[in-house]
Amino acid sequence: MDLSQAIEQANAFVFPGFLTDDDSLTQERSKNEEAIKVLTDAWKAAPLGREPFSFDLVRGLADRNRDICDRYGIERLRNTNGLNLARRLSDADLIHGVATLQHRTDEEVARVSGPTAADLGIAYIDAPVWGAVVGIDLETSDREPDRGYVINVGLEFMNLTPTAKPTNPYSAYCGMPEMYAEKGVPLSEIHHITWKDLEGVPPLRQNPKMQKAILAALTAFPYMAHNAAFEDSWFMLNVDGYAEARKAGKIVPIDTRDICRRVDPEVRLLPRETHPATLENWARRRGTLSKNEKERHLGLEDVDLMLATVQAEFSERKMFPGQREED
Incomplete structure (x- = not known):
């Protein structure tokens, strides 16, 4: 996923209630989490004050993803590693x-x-x-x-x-x-x-x-x-x-x-x-x-x-x- 696709994913009008089957929920969660990673990396790398978007976009997408995970069943993701927890400080x-x-x-x-x-x-x-x-x-x-x-x-x-x-x-x-x-x-x-x-x-x-x-x-x-x-x-x-x-x-x-x-x-x-x-x-x-x-x-x-x-x-x-x- 490139930056433009990540921005598009974050701005997409998705209503989690319309996603009812496991495949669609899993696919949406996967796209969300990849987009969060791409957006976060791009925002951090941009010069201070010249970021291509507000970080509110990232936080909003994370909020939407939590709703997806709740509907899918967070207990089913217990052993599935995500992309957005840093393992160590730089x-x-x-x-x-x-x-x-x-x-x-x-x-x-x-x-x-x-x-x-x-x-x-x-x-x-x-x-x-x-x-x-x-x-x-x-x-x-x-x-x-x-x-x-x-x-x-x-x-x-x-x-x-x-x-x-x-x-x-x-x-x-x-x-x-x-x-x-x-x-x-x-x-x-x-x-x-x-x-x-x-x-x-x-x-x-x-x-x-x-x-x-x-x-x-x-x-x-x-x-x-x-x-x-x-x-x-x-x-x-x-x-x-x-x-x-x-x-x-x-x-x-x-x-x-x-x-x-x-x-x-x-x-x-x-x-x-x-x-x-x-x-x-x-x-x-x-x-x-x-x-x-x-x-x-x-x-x-x-x-x-x-x-x-x-x-x-x-x-x-x-x-x-x-x-x-x-x-």
Whole structure:
């Protein structure tokens, strides 16, 4: 699919209620998701302020695709990978994240890490990290941001010091279409969120006040998330203004999973199949989660755990200002 075809697909007048058989629903979903990918790539690649279309076009197509997936049966797509969930942040994003935490330029960090971030672990400990961040975590009804719904948001703020405590915690549920009252909330075996939690709550896409609040938090400070590419992908297609602010450099995602992989030396010594960089396993090694506890997989609780674990890791590696001078 080329760009003109993708724009045509996004502008097509399709009424999902007219698509009743599996073949037509599957074909429409496939075309939608390919178009979202093509449009997103083209929009990102265009010079700032000279994009060939508004990103509202992409978000609108994602909204339409969720309706298609609901009608088809999202549970039938559980093992079908989509096109619009990024698996990792780009090397440039990772370098910029370190530079932001260290209040240095990207060029200074890249001189240490290399342009492909091969030595980013060295760059992390090359200068102190300091300043305020917002930690955030999403619980969703699907892995793919153009198929499912954000159903829980947790965030709080923290200064990067050895003894700081998070402040201004915020937690909220977001709803889903009424059909899930009977079908049940997808992935509830992971996040344990049920229809009772969501009943009567508007979906995030229909809650502009919540979208504005999230956007305000993410533009105020760099945000940390464990596997930040996940949150980044979901915000792109679910929060009005996020894509635009991200492209303009007003939003800086920082991936704490990448921090774990780069900074914690134990990761390289543990078998890959033990998943040493998951938040739960990392937290157990840093003592922020006991051996008998498990990660909650609920927004605010996971943010608490993530920030405490980052703080413990940074303290152990003496990454805060003044720690090395004290030796």
